[in-house]
Amino acid sequence: MDFNINIFIESIPYLLRGALVTLRLSIISVGIGVVLGLFIGLARISKRYIFRIPATLYVEVIRGTPLLMQLLIIYYALPSFGINLGAITAAIVGLSINSAAYTGEIFRGGIQSIEKGQMEAARSLGMSYFQAMRYVILPQAFRRILPPLTNEFVSMLKESSLASTLAVTELLRAGREIVAWKANVFSPFLGVTLIYLLMTLPLTRLSIWMEKRLKTSD
Amino acid sequence: MIKVVNLHKKFKNLHVLKGINLEVKKGEVLVIIGPSGGGKSTLLRCINRLEEPTEGEIYIDGIKITDPKIDINKIRQKVGMVFQLFNLFPHLTALENITLAPIKVKKIDPKIAKEKAYDLLRRVGLQDKANSYPSQLSGGQQQRIAIARALAMEPEVMLFDEPTSAIDPEMTKEVLDVIRELAHDGMTMIIATHEMGFAREVAHRIIFLDQGQIVEEGSPKEFFENPKEERTIEFLSKILSV
Numbered sequence A: 001m002d003f004n005i006n007i008f009i010e011s012i013p014y015l016l017r018g019a020l021v022t023l024r025l026s027i028i029s030v031g032i033g034v035v036l037g038l039f040i041g042l043a044r045i046s047k048r049y050i051f052r053i054p055a056t057l058y059v060e061v062i063r064g065t066p067l068l069m070q071l072l073i074i075y076y077a078l079p080s081f082g083i084n085l086g087a088i089t090a091a092i093v094g095l096s097i098n099s100a101a102y103t104g105e106i107f108r109g110g111i112q113s114i115e116k117g118q119m120e121a122a123r124s125l126g127m128s129y130f131q132a133m134r135y136v137i138l139p140q141a142f143r144r145i146l147p148p149l150t151n152e153f154v155s156m157l158k159e160s161s162l163a164s165t166l167a168v169t170e171l172l173r174a175g176r177e178i179v180a181w182k183a184n185v186f187s188p189f190l191g192v193t194l195i196y197l198l199m200t201l202p203l204t205r206l207s208i209w210m211e212k213r214l215k216t217s218d
Numbered sequence B: 001m002i003k004v005v006n007l008h009k010k011f012k013n014l015h016v017l018k019g020i021n022l023e024v025k026k027g028e029v030l031v032i033i034g035p036s037g038g039g040k041s042t043l044l045r046c047i048n049r050l051e052e053p054t055e056g057e058i059y060i061d062g063i064k065i066t067d068p069k070i071d072i073n074k075i076r077q078k079v080g081m082v083f084q085l086f087n088l089f090p091h092l093t094a095l096e097n098i099t100l101a102p103i104k105v106k107k108i109d110p111k112i113a114k115e116k117a118y119d120l121l122r123r124v125g126l127q128d129k130a131n132s133y134p135s136q137l138s139g140g141q142q143q144r145i146a147i148a149r150a151l152a153m154e155p156e157v158m159l160f161d162e163p164t165s166a167i168d169p170e171m172t173k174e175v176l177d178v179i180r181e182l183a184h185d186g187m188t189m190i191i192a193t194h195e196m197g198f199a200r201e202v203a204h205r206i207i208f209l210d211q212g213q214i215v216e217e218g219s220p221k222e223f224f225e226n227p228k229e230e231r232t233i234e235f236l237s238k239i240l241s242v
């Protein structure tokens, strides 16, 4: 054990700066992921092949391959096509693309969990498919998917650590940098651990609470 | 008003409607009775194309609604539908359930839509429930809201699919009274029901639908007092003896 309380305390401000980057990456990526995911979810349940097949392919490819590989491709392979993204942008693009596949599945599940009679009642009143989605199905689905969306955000907080391989100094990389400077492993990583938990634990509890509340209200 | 010509509906290999022909005049109340699984719901659902007919034509007001080029959303505004399980929107209040489609589909001014919704709530006897959510209402109350919701679009025809089947017996009357009132006001209606007393009282004409075919058709008096077909007699003796 090479724990040193002074190194631990000194490392906190730097780690917090890294945590801010982690938060920023996660919020932006899940935000974009939710918007894209809504359309992917809708395309996945569409009757039309031209929407459904590409969306399904997208989801399968993204979920079936490592996120790290996706990030590396975006960061290292795109420049050879003349697309140069900075490290942060590349990380956000990669994480968003990844998140969209997962939130797309969350939306699909949420929409499909709404009783068939809701869409029929809305359509029988003369609403178009999209009006029915917008005013009847999605508001109900959204309440149901808040817990899994929160979980998706929690996993993004953790997965965004892979951005450290693109030289983005988020929380994990901040910790590793201190490890290298101070030649001390435990002190900075204890800080890293605590900060991750500080971010993820309340959200996990929130998700469980929302889930319970939904169950009692249904 | 409504004309159904040689209507067939198949679900994969299951032949559910086998050549239905019927006509409903303006202001007429047609009641469909028949055993469960006989095709009552499917027939009603074909009339507003919640189900796509496999074969045959349906005309509403002379417009061929089975034409694939038709704007079905326009047609559905003229055809109100009341479901067995109400299908109210649980995230909206009773009032919002009623005003949603007029505001979003017909683009009616929200204030006017609201006033009209209050009129409808009075009509179904639930003016004090405007701000209740469906989960706070009894089955009978929910179904009356569902009727008000359909009426808010000012339909020319109302379709009722066993509107009291999912409601406690002591609350069916309040729903039937609302439908009775509509009949009295001259609304054109097609009603699938197992309430024989109600059918007899409110119907101008009754059809007996069994195994996807109209087995017998007649005035309530003829139908109940002097049924001709074997299957009708058997069905009536079963249902009236319980």
Ligand SMILES: Nc1ncnc2c1ncn2[C@@H]1O[C@H](COP(=O)(O)OP(=O)(O)O)[C@@H](O)[C@H]1O
Residues within 6 Å of the ligand: B011, B014, B016, B034, B035, B036, B037, B038, B039, B040, B041, B042, B043
């Ligand atoms: N979406 C569907 N897919 C397959 N079979 C169906 C579907 N809807 C109804 N059916 C079948 O069609 C038949 C008629 O059903 P329905 O119209 O609901 O009868 P009823 O309303 O008279 O009880 C039943 O055998 C039912 O199982």
Ligand SMILES: [Mg+2]
Residues within 6 Å of the ligand: B037, B040, B041, B042, B161, B162
């Ligand atoms: Mg039925």
